[in-house]
Amino acid sequence: MAEQTLSKYEEFLLKLKDEGKSKAFNSEDDMKIINSINEISIEIKRTYEEKNIRSQEYASQVIFK
């Protein structure tokens, strides 16, 4: 079977993994970060959706000429 060619990015990741320098994003601190990112993202999305609804309400009201 032919050896799969790795991209320079994949080679870079593999090299650092072999050297022990690569870290998965899964420590206790990392999980706190991930949870905070997720909670804040939900708030951003909700905020945006409210703003978008109000923007669309305005969009039907004024004629431009």
Add this chain to the structure above:
Amino acid sequence: MVINKKYKSKVEILEVATNLMSAEFKCPERFAKHAVDFRLKPIIDSMISEIHAVFETPYVDKVYRDSYYGYFSSKSQDYNRDCIRISFFSCEINDETFRDASIVETIKNNYLGFIVLRPTLPNIIGRTVINPKAFIDNNVSVCSTLIPATVDSIKFNVEGFPWSSQDTETITCAETTLWSLMEYFGNRYAEYRPILPTKLIETLKRVSTERQVPSKGLNLQQMSFALKEFGFGTRIYHKPQYLTDFNSLIGSYVEGGIPIITALENGEIKHASLCIGQCDVTDDKIDSLGEKVIGINRIDGAFKSKGLKIYDYQEIERDFIFIDDNRPPYEKASRNAPTIGYPDANWHSCQISAIIVPLHTKIYLEAYEAKNYALNLISQIYTPASPDEEILIRAFLCSNRSYKHGLALDSDMDIDIRNILLELSMPKFVWIIELSTKSLVKNKKANGLIILDATEASTTYFDPLVAYIHNGELISFDPSTNDIVRNPLTLNEFSIFENNLKKF
């Protein structure tokens, strides 16, 4: 077709235009002169002095011809169905110019575009494309495309942004804005088509409750609907909803090379135009940039607790470039005073009350969410080494193709790092958030990068993240483990990306 050449003074050009209009459009000379002084003279006056004109008449203009058969021919008043076209060059033109192959080759770089004069007095300026180089006050970075034109049987291309004045009957500012946008996209990208006025009227039938001609204008919902029908995934932003973010949103989209519709109003006046580019940012404006008010409490709180100051490049005060059917093309004005150039002071207080952004249908992550997601990442991941550290973010949309092209040729970035980034799997469209400081960005440099997948609607966890490179680490997706990983990677200063707009 009668062709008159060799007109090289602005006074001559205006006189010939008046005389031709009077003869061809069969109108009294005083009406023709009024229309020329009212509409054509402001454009000619703003052009460079070394301008030479070629007049062609009768000229068949496809846009006016469409309006003629769709509306003007049905009126009792007799309208001419042909137009007059003026083509501009920045070199001397004579009878032999267009009959000698070697001369034609040399004047191709001197071709500056054209203005169509249509018989809809006094709103005579029809389809127009002029290279920004033709204007005295250029030095602009704008969305532009190549548009073909034939002058005295010779093929030319003009680089610029399409513009027209409204005829106030078949097309008002709203329809003209849509036409101009589609003329740009249709000439630049194969997936879109230029539109004619009757096509626009036909498209809007479903969202119109009264007759559509003579036009009484359009609301933003109708304009957005039309763009959706023409192949875009539009987004509408109303300023009171976004407040301090509003100008930043305009900056991010324009920096990404997306012309946006700007709704201008001041209570009495309600007008639509396009914002298609910007002027350079100056050091004093960078210095006077205040800290960003993010408006998401937890992000603001995280930055405050870490003593981190955040600045937004897209909030920096500078002039933007507007395509306004009441003004000469490439009008410079700030986002806070977009109509300051109007001679009528009643217009000066107009503000941009809303924008419509014509996004590609595959762009699911829009600017507000993208920027705040990036700020969210920084606020949670980055711990500054010292208090009062600053990060200046510069966010814009980009195609994968354009970004990688620019990155490949950025000799400021280490070649090994460049090659790693270039072989990162990226979607068709990305949000680029360059991380910099005030002093670095004055030299057009950055030292960090966040790349987000603009085709990803979900902002859960790290779903939109392609790469976060800052402070000596790269956080990205590892395809061999299907997981997010952190790796050491030092990104030295690199050039900020400015290739979405063409500089003239």
